[in-house]
Amino acid sequence: NMIYFNGEYVEDQITISPDDRGYQFGDGIYEVIRVYNGKLFTAKEHFERLLRSAEEIKIELKLTVADYIAICERLVKENQVETGNIYVQVTRGNAVRNHIFPESSEPVTFIYSYGSERPVQGMREGIKVITADDIRWLRCDIKSLNLLGNVLNKQKAHEAGAAEAIQIRDGIVTEGASSNAYIVKDGAIYTHPTDNLILNGITRQVIKQCAEENHIPFVEKTFGMDELLAADEVLMSSVSIEVTPVIQIDDRTFNVGPVTRQLQAAFEEKISSL
Numbered sequence: 001n002m003i004y005f006n007g008e009y010v011e012d013q014i015t016i017s018p019d020d021r022g023y024q025f026g027d028g029i030y031e032v033i034r035v036y037n038g039k040l041f042t043a044k045e046h047f048e049r050l051l052r053s054a055e056e057i058k059i060e061l062k063l064t065v066a067d068y069i070a071i072c073e074r075l076v077k078e079n080q081v082e083t084g085n086i087y088v089q090v091t092r093g094n095a096v097r098n099h100i101f102p103e104s105s106e107p108v109t110f111i112y113s114y115g116s117e118r119p120v121q122g123m124r125e126g127i128k129v130i131t132a133d134d135i136r137w138l139r140c141d142i143k144s145l146n147l148l149g150n151v152l153n154k155q156k157a158h159e160a161g162a163a164e165a166i167q168i169r170d171g172i173v174t175e176g177a178s179s180n181a182y183i184v185k186d187g188a189i190y191t192h193p194t195d196n197l198i199l200n201g202i203t204r205q206v207i208k209q210c211a212e213e214n215h216i217p218f219v220e221k222t223f224g225m226d227e228l229l230a231a232d233e234v235l236m237s238s239v240s241i242e243v244t245p246v247i248q249i250d251d252r253t254f255n256v257g258p259v260t261r262q263l264q265a266a267f268e269e270k271i272s273s274l
């Protein structure tokens with residue numbers, strides 16, 4: 001399997017230094033990009049987000065959006081990925097351990113691909129989720145390698161026999177541990193606005209576009225636990241789960257509704273027209 005590593009293409013293995021700040025501080029950023037039918041989906045949007053994350057934490061990237069896309073296309077071709085993912089990671093680089101940024105360090109970048117089937121069962125039947133305190137930091141808009149808050153809540157969900165955790169901060173629903181969260185009420189979709197408390201999901205951007213094209217109101221407004229539990233439909237989204245309905249939150253059950261089905265159909269159209 002071909003891997004891109006700091007400007008070169010290598011087979012199977014790369015060597016990461018113990019001084020990599022990604023290991024010591026989680027001092028880096030990442031992206032996960034979907035491949036459908038051997039083609040990259042919304043790659044430009046992903047790399048624009050990577051550039052933004054880099055800027056927010058002051059990592060100077062050497063590559064442009066077009067460079068990154070060309071690397072991904074080469075990996076998809078060489079590794080013959082049909083349905084799968086591309087994982088991109090950039091850290092601040094290697095330096096003797098010190099919280100302060102090194103005077104000079106080259107970013108360490110690797111990009112690899114792997115096959116991964118679409119989440120058909122969850123999309124068709126819906127998933128069970130739990131609610132959990134959002135214990136993350138206050139810059140959830142940066143797609144940073146620091147994922148402990150997300151990991152702990154995802155594990156909590158897993159141990160409860162659930163697929164995802166809907167996180168709540170100060171009584172407000174923010175997002176999932178690795179997905180965005182939405183409710184449908186009286187035909188309109190509601191989701192947390194894109195501020196520092198959530199990641200601006202690329203799938204969320206596609207869903208917003210699908211909603212607009214289908215004349216479904218897309219309202220970026222916060223909502224609390226009461227509104228969550230009183231929703232007509234609940235759904236979650238990410239590159240990995242696409243548009244997935246929620247059929248249970250803690251002890252409360254929900255039906256998969258028509259707005260979710262309409263969004264799924266519209267999303268499928270976007271994939272087909274790649």
Ligand code: PMP
Pocket residue numbers: 032150175176177178179180198199200201202203204237238239240
């Ligand atoms: N929020 C969080 C915390 C995530 O980790 C993810 C997955 N990267 C998302 C939302 C969804 O983002 P995307 O649609 O770009 O996968």
